[in-house]
Amino acid sequence: MRVFVLNCGSSSIKYQLFDMTDESVLAKGLLERVGTDDAVLEHNARDDTCQLEVAAHNHAAGVSIILKMLTDKRRGVLSSVDEIHGVGHRVVHGGESLTESVRVDHRILDAIRENIPLAPLHNPANLAGIEGAMAAMPKVPHVAVFDTAFLATMPPEAYRYAVPNEWYTKHKVRRYGFHGTSHRYVTQRAAELLAIPVDKINLITCHLGNGCSMTAIAAGRAVDHSMGMTPLEGLVMGTRSGDVDPAIIPYMVAKGMNVQEVDKALNKQSGLLGLSEIGNDMRDLLAAANAGNDKAQLAVDVFCRRIVKYIGAYYAILPSVDAVVMTGGIGENSLPVRAAICRQLTRLGAEFDEQRNLATVRREGPITVDGCHLPVWIIPTNEEVVIARDTAEIAG
Numbered sequence: 467m468r469v470f471v472l473n474c475g476s477s478s479i480k481y482q483l484f485d486m487t488d489e490s491v492l493a494k495g496l497l498e499r500v501g502t503d504d505a506v507l508e509h510n511a512r513d514d515t516c517q518l519e520v521a522a523h524n525h526a527a528g529v530s531i532i533l534k535m536l537t538d539k540r541r542g543v544l545s546s547v548d549e550i551h552g553v554g555h556r557v558v559h560g561g562e563s564l565t566e567s568v569r570v571d572h573r574i575l576d577a578i579r580e581n582i583p584l585a586p587l588h589n590p591a592n593l594a595g596i597e598g599a600m601a602a603m604p605k606v607p608h609v610a611v612f613d614t615a616f617l618a619t620m621p622p623e624a625y626r627y628a629v630p631n632e633w634y635t636k637h638k639v640r641r642y643g644f645h646g647t648s649h650r651y652v653t654q655r656a657a658e659l660l661a662i663p664v665d666k667i668n669l670i671t672c673h674l675g676n677g678c679s680m681t682a683i684a685a686g687r688a689v690d691h692s693m694g695m696t697p698l699e700g701l702v703m704g705t706r707s708g709d710v711d712p713a714i715i716p717y718m719v720a721k722g723m724n725v726q727e728v729d730k731a732l733n734k735q736s737g738l739l740g741l742s743e744i745g746n747d748m749r750d751l752l753a754a755a756n757a758g759n760d761k762a763q764l765a766v767d768v769f770c771r772r773i774v775k776y777i778g779a780y781y782a783i784l785p786s787v788d789a790v791v792m793t794g795g796i797g798e799n800s801l802p803v804r805a806a807i808c809r810q811l812t813r814l815g816a817e818f819d820e821q822r823n824l825a826t827v828r829r830e831g832p833i834t835v836d837g838c839h840l841p842v843w844i845i846p847t848n849e850e851v852v853i854a855r856d857t858a859e860i861a862g
């Protein structure tokens with residue numbers, strides 16, 4: 467069974483084609499600058515990567531170009547598009563109505579559309595991708611997998627904000643959470659690696675990429691999460707501030723900025739970039755900090771401190787913690803960040819192991835000593851395989 471996974475952003479399409487008999491990836495790639503005459507397709511199949519410039523005026527055109535590549539005589543891996551049995555789509559916001567993966571029909575498209583006000587940047591691109599792919603492959607089942615779905619099990623004391631009740635009942639103001647597919651993957655994988663049934667495992671999962679979020683997992687289900695109504699809340703991120711005092715917003719407006727400018731600053735000019743004034747890439751910050759740059763060092767310190775604070779908070783609300791799990795580009799690769807976080811968790815029972823940290827780059831394993839009270843594990847995420855599995859199951 468072949469499953470095609472699509473992740474459509476506003477100007478990009480990421481894709482992977484799976485053979486579900488062994489979950490191997492037959493081809494994958496990225497189309498960038500969708501909406502222009504000079505889009506760039508990077509396609510990888512059979513250990514060979516090629517790049518070409520194409521005209522992709524919209525997502526539908528983009529999907530057609532990718533399908534052409536998949537069936538190309540020389541570089542392709544399919545003899546016909548009919549070999550695809552199901553298409554899985556990443557959708558950022560399912561709101562309160564879409565809380566599990568689902569086969570797409572008109573009713574689901576409408577529900578995704580209704581959630582656009584909650585994710586004005588993401589859901590329109592996801593929709594464009596689904597509609598483009600449905601037009602190109604009208605006969606196969608299309609399945610939507612929501613970033614918010616795994617977090618829909620949060621209880622009201624976790625998802626409600628202490629704001630006027632009507633903000634929730636009338637305007638849907640509540641915590642939804644994001645990166646759910648990644649938190650779900652590492653939860654499943656941690657259960658396998660720690661040999662604990664998934665419905666018994668308690669974890670604190672940390673997705674640390676450009677966007678960063680944490681989830682408290684009790685008995686395999688999400689019970690609290692750091693991102694909020696939007697992905698702005700919680701941890702320090704590449705360009706997002708994470709938690710700030712909301713009174714800062716009217717304060718900066720009084721200083722002469724308008725609300726849109728403050729919003730943009732908090733989303734695009736804050737976080738690691740805002741503090742360091744160097745960039746949003748942890749690699750650059752670590753190199754600069756190493757060379758003695760104080761602002762870069764401060765950015766890394768604030769980043770780690772926020773994570774340690776959330777781990778402490780989740781440790782307090784969970785019945786027990788089998789492990790802290792780190793994933794995402796920073797979690798999988800940034801050794802000094804992992805070390806700094808682990809070393810601040812000594813009182814909670816994490817005993818950091820430097821050798822294990824060095825040995826666990828982009829691979830699974832603990833970075834604490836065996837038998838310590840709070841193990842810390844690295845588990846590379848794989849959101850695409852979760853989407854592919856759900857699609858295979860629903861497509862039947």
Ligand code: ADP
Nearest residue numbers: 674675676677746747748749794795796799800
């Ligand atoms: P996204 O959220 O965009 O998917 P990623 O999960 O790829 O992002 O994470 C991006 C972050 O991971 C960047 O801050 C980058 O510096 C960091 N990162 C990626 N590779 C490495 C590496 N080899 N060493 C240190 N940091 C890394």
